[in-house]
Amino acid sequence: MEQIEAIVIGAGVVGLACARALAQRGIETVILEQHEAFGTETSARNSEVVHAGIYYPTGSLKARLCVAGREAIYQYCAERGIAHRRCGKLIVATDASQLPKLEALYRQGLANGVEDLALIGGDEAMAMEPNLYCIAAIQSPSTGIFDSHAYMLALLGDAERDGATLAVQSPVTGGRIVNDAGGRIEISAGDTRLSARFVINTAGLCATQVAHMLDGYDAAAHCPTPHYAKGNYYALTGTAPFTQLIYPMPEIGGTGLHFTMDLGGQARFGPDVEWLPDDWITHPEYTVAGERTASFYDKIRSYWPGLDDNALSPTYCGVRPKIHGPDVAAADFVIQGKAEHGIPGLVHLFGIESPGLTSSMAIADAVLEALDA
Secondary structure, eight states, X not given: OEEEEEEEEOOSHHHHHHHHHHHHTTOOEEEEOSSSSXXXXXXXXXXXXXXXXXXXXXXXXXXXXXXXXXXXXXXXXXXXXXXXXXXOEEEEEOSGGGHHHHHHHHHHHXXXXXXXXXXXXXXXXXXXXXXXXXXXXXXXXXXXXXXXXXXXXXXXXXXXXXXXXXXXXXXXXXXXXXXXXXXXXXXXXXXXXXXXXXXXXXXXXXXXXXXXXXXXXXXXXXOOOOEEEEEEEEEESSSOSOSSEXXXXXXXXXXXXXXXXXXXXXXXXXXXXXEOOTTGGGSOOOOOOGGGHHHHHXXXXXXXXXXXXXXXXXXXXXXXXXXXXXXXXXXXXXXXXXXXXXXXXXXXXXXXXXXXXXXXXXXXXXXXXXXXX
């Protein structure tokens, strides 16, 4: 059995950020990834938005880590020459019944430390974006877009430079907590067996399954129930109608079916929220449901009435690793270390959905804090 210092399970953006942080400390780190490459699940199937930190309850991990992670990402992208743009965002109310919620969201953002927000009238918003319809909006200048693949590649490069190793096609198949003076944790990945001082479970969609594989970890007491929500995206044929991101009022399970664009100007809309069976993880698939097309047109036309028929085409989807079900208030990130489960050196990350991409560097810092506790 090979003895190493740290194992990171899952090479999505959060796993890569954690591996980088560990390697920067001089900790020998192996990243175990079940697929043929890094960042192929949730990290590759999202809006590539740098969120400001508006939506989340004040004091929550999502709020604190999003605000910290936003600034860390912008600084890192600038230093490494990673393509990004602070294009800004408008969160729009399209009827009077939404105004109290919009105003509450504005106050929430300010309380979270998003200091550059402005609450503006519909005329001002529509002057900025002539194709837009709304009666009021929140303007968020610090929201942006970036090349998330280049970001992940840079994180991996940093980690490897400092001695970390990525092992692809290495799904975790078991493990156990070794109750001896050394405090080791054993992990099996196929025929490979590793023993480590630290194990960080950043397996995303599979995080709860990995947790249940560890003998000596009381999953019944500490592991949340997983749920899955697909987010479908549709591409727009033609020129982007807006110069900044446009978000409707948030819905249960997501931030609303919004307009975004990539750095090349290609416009797309999404994601919606399509709750999946709880056993989805046993047979994962990423088919964009064509029957949802009509609902896309209806929702988009609430803030862009000029959307032409047949202008949208299904393009891709992603799945959110939820730890709450439909019609239940969104759960916070869970970063579960010794203080919660009593096992030194083990940190589980559960429910790392949006704003996980924005928060990734700050999550890595929080993981190190959990290991030090």
